[in-house]
Amino acid sequence: MAKQTFNNIKLGLFILAGLLLLIIGLYLIGRDSNLFGRNYTLHVQFAHVQGLTPGNNVRYAGIQVGTVKKIKILNDTLIDVSMLIEKRMQQFIRINDQVIISTDGLMGNKMLQITAAKDGSAFAKEGDVLRSKTMLNIDEMLVVLNKSNQNIAVISEELKAAVIRLNNSEALWNLLNNKLLPQQLLASTANIRAATAKANLLANDLHTIIADVKASKGSMGQLLRDTAIAYHLTTAIDKIKTVGDEADSLANELNALTHSVQNDVNNGKGTIHALLKDSSLVKKLNNSLQNIEKGTEGFNQNMEALKSNFLFRGYFKRLEKKKK
Template identity: 45%
Template sequence: MQKHTANSVKLGVFVLAGIFLLVLTLYILGKNKGMFGASFDLKTHFRAVNGLVKGNNVRFSGIDIGSVKNIVFVNDTVIEVTMSIERKMKSIIRSNAVASLGTDGLIGNRVVNIAPARGEAPLIKEGDLLPSKDEINTDEMLQTLRRTNDNVAVIAEELRSTIHRINTSAQLTELLEDRTMSANLKASFAHLHEATEKASALMTDASATLTLASQGKGALATLLTDTTLSQEIRQVVKKIKQVEESADRLANDLNQVVVSVDKDYNTGQGTVNALMKDSLMAAQLRQTIDNVEKGTETFSQNMEALKHNFLFKRYFKKIEKEEKKKAVQKKSQ
């Protein structure tokens, strides 16, 4: 009898364990599908659902919040998907949230993804129609990929052509094989480096100068801050202006002279005209100059004769000695 009771207990445990596991499994599956919690319906429209079936999950920002309840045709281009959503999501999802189709992993089940959108919108209500975004179709992706491939083929062909031209270019080959080029480049870089260093030093000096100037020291600071200097500069500028005005007047006078001369020349009157156009006067003037030259030469001979005359010889020697003395003094200085 005791053995019979023990067997009955074991059997009871066995049966209850089996029933418990079955119920637990069904409960978890039901809970996953939102069968036991309070829920409400939301709708959205798609052009194509791409394999979505009843019972597929609905996610909001990646979290499972419900399942697809029904899928019906509205017309030949619109399919209405009704989703059963957990009631607690009523206080979170807004009416501008966007529904889209996705896949659970790379090859997993289809899912409806609801994503929040920017901007303010009221919270959703029972039976609201959410805006939807059509999924990128695989065929469309392949078509885009095909266009990309075509473009890549064109680019590759052009690249090949360019490389061929580079390979067959004599000038480029010569340039590449020119060993002096690298030396020149090196030298250029050295000069560039040197120039950069000088520029750097210059900038350092400028910086120091500016620092001094900002501290009120140095010539630049004086130039920038000394009021008397600016006064003097102003006066200098004023004088330069006066000189400029004098120069203007002089130029005007000269201009008047030139105009007068030009007038005389054109009218055949005046001294200038006589000097420039009267050949007789020019001949007389030349004769006069010749006479003056001859007179000067004769005077020079007379003076030389005076130097050698005993009455004046002493005087000229004295002058010669003084000049020599001055020359020696200048050298010693």
Template identity: 25%
Template structure:
């Protein structure tokens, strides 16, 4: 065999070995994707519509591929039973109350079976279990829903266009506000008034904060009025006293009013003594005559007393009485001087001497 033949044989052998290696790697990769070389359990689920699901499509749980579709077969009344290979290591996370639904890889991707739900109250799935199913929206149903949404959106857009045209024409309250310049000026004035009111409210709030800060200053009158219970008790007592004084004044005013009414009635009554004294002229003249007679009688009495004092029979009596009155006056003059001296002595020494 020549060297060229040997070289050709080696090249062919290398290509054959590479081909075999690629074949083995492909088998391993495809087997790994199809879960052919892992330990699986088989579960089933029955659907009314599989929406184009094929054998070999993936089975997902919580977004993770855990198996593949093994078989598809019709049962009953146009229902399809889907057999699935589930990894045994992933089956520990799937509960018997989990549900299977048909989904897709993206909006137009391959169909797949998705397992959802499941609670810890139920045990994990086992080989041969049958899972419950949940109907999913098909692409046609989704497109129908989108079509309805498009029709509704078109109606909303049309209504909005009509509303904007009415607003531009100045119709309605909003159109009047936007198109009427006088109303717009009134709105601006109202907004300005609201702004001023807000500023005034802010100033009032600041004043209240300052007053509250003064209330917290110990020793101030406001703080004492708020916190000192003694002052509050005295203020209550003073208020009660003022209330009592006010009640007394009201009572006195009522009594005076009643007395005034009684006096007025007596004055108006010509038969009463007060009415006679005030309104009867004859009685007034008699009273004046009586007073004149009393005055003249008093003068005559003084004259008679003076005549008695000069009478020799009573002269001794009047002289004796005059001496006694002089002595009494002398005692009254000396008594204040003695009391003043005693008081001065007590103030100087602290003991009466």
């Protein structure tokens, strides 16, 4: 009987120990899920939750402050995530704080990380929506890394082919083995330096000329900066233009006169046509000139005869005395 009682006591103790361990386990699990503390709910919205599930941790500055309560799809581009946050964090989390989806370790579970905005905004209250920030997903990073590896492999093959071509290039090795090449490079460098020095001198001269022009020094400076010279040049150009217009007018008049004369000559009109084209007029002019010559000769003979006449002899002698 005593033995049966002892066994019952041991069984009761075992059951009590099991119940105690179960209660402790439930408490620990509930504490991680904020089931036994004062909580409040905040929201954040993402376009993609990247595998986040209810029950995942929520951290503030690396400290566990809550869990993911619920994930709800609002539309085809927006997903609402409800966070169950400890009540004590209400005096730290602000409305402008940012929430990102991160990973607990390299390959661990997803979690939400709240980053303080530090802008002095109001504290978040029950049901407020915090700002979200989309971070680069690990899968996307792996895809980009895969593409980068492929590109590096292609570049490596191309570099390998280029090195093989360089090794098989006799012209390149002949060029590198040319002992005169360093001297030629030095000479080219010296020529480049001399050309650079000359270019600097030319630039300095141009700078001096420009400075003189700006200061109205020299003929170029006066020509470009003196308003009086510009006025005189404008006046001279106007006069040249006037002379050119008058020359054009005179040329037009001469052209008209030439056409008129040409028409008169071609059409048998005017004195010029008679002088140039009428042969009878030429003959008449020749006869008139011959008659004038004959008349002049006869007049001279008559004057000589008058000099011998006793009536006019005294007159001609007086003329000779006056001439002397």
